[in-house]
Amino acid sequence: MFEDYGWLAWLGVAIALGAIEAATVDFVFAMLAGGALGGSVAAALGAPFPLQVVVALVVSGVLLGVARPWAKSRFGARPEGITMGTASYIGRSAFVTETVTQHGGRVKVGGETWSAKSSDPEPHEPGDEVRVVRIDGATAVVTRVPTLGTSDAP
Template identity: 60%
Template sequence: MDVFADNPWLAWLGIALVLAAIEVATVDFVFLMLAGGALVASVAAALGVPFPLQVVIAVAVALLLLALVRPLIKKRFMVAAVSNQIGAAGLVGRTARVLQTVTATDGRVKVSGATWSARTARDGAPCQPGQEVRVLSIEGATVIVTGDTAGQTKE
C-alpha cells in the first residue's frame, strides 16, 4: 500500500472508478456525482493539497454536483413516467404530427412513427396538417388529440 501513500491521487482515482462502476449498475446519477468529487480530489492530491483538505474538496464538489448537475441530468436522460407504459397506453401524453385535418369526427396523425385515426376532444378546435398535437387518450384504434401541446412528451 506504499503506492497509495506515495500517490494519493491514485487512490482517489481508484475510488472514482469504483463509484463509476457502481453508477453503471444503479443508473441514478448519484454515484456519478460522487465519482466527480473523487476526481476533483484526485487533481487536488496531485497538486499537493493536504489530505484533510482533499476530503473537504471531494465532499463539497460531490454535494454541488448532486444539487446542481444531477437534477439537470435526470430531467434530460430519465424516461418520463407516461412513457413507462407499453403499447397504446404509452402514447398518451406524447406529441403527434397531423397528417390529415383532425376534427371532432375524423382525421389522421402520426405518433411515434405510426399513423393513427384521430379526432379532437369534445369542443376541440380542428387541427391542420403539419400541426403538432398532444395525445389525450386512446379509444379503440383512435387517438383523441388536442392542439394544446403543454405538458407533452416528445415522440
C-alpha cells in the same frame, strides 16, 4: 506509499463509484465519482489528505445539488406522445396471418407475430389489414380497418 500515489487511490474510488452508477443509473454515484475525481486532482497537486477529503465533499455536494437535478430532468423525461411497451402497439396497423375470430388467431404487428382476437363479430382472414385497439396480456385485440367503398370515392 499513499503520500505519493494518493491521486491513484482517489481515481480507483472514482472508477468503483462509476461502476456502481452503471448498475443503478440514478446519477448519485456518478456525482460521488466526480467528487472522487476532485479529490484525485487535489492529491495530484500535493494537497494534504484532509484538504483532499474537503475538496471531494464540496465537489460531490455541488454536483448532487446542481448537476444531478439537471441530468435527471434531461435524461428521465420522455417527449410528449411517446409511448413504450405494449401501449405503443395501440392504434397500429396489423396484418392477419391466421384467421382471427373473437376467440383467437394470429397477426403480424411491426414485424412481430402476436396472438390476437377480434373485437368484431365477423372473422378476419389471412392478409386482411386490421387495427390494434388494445392489448390484453399477450393478446392483441384488433378491429377491421375501414376501407373506402366505391360510393365514398370522389
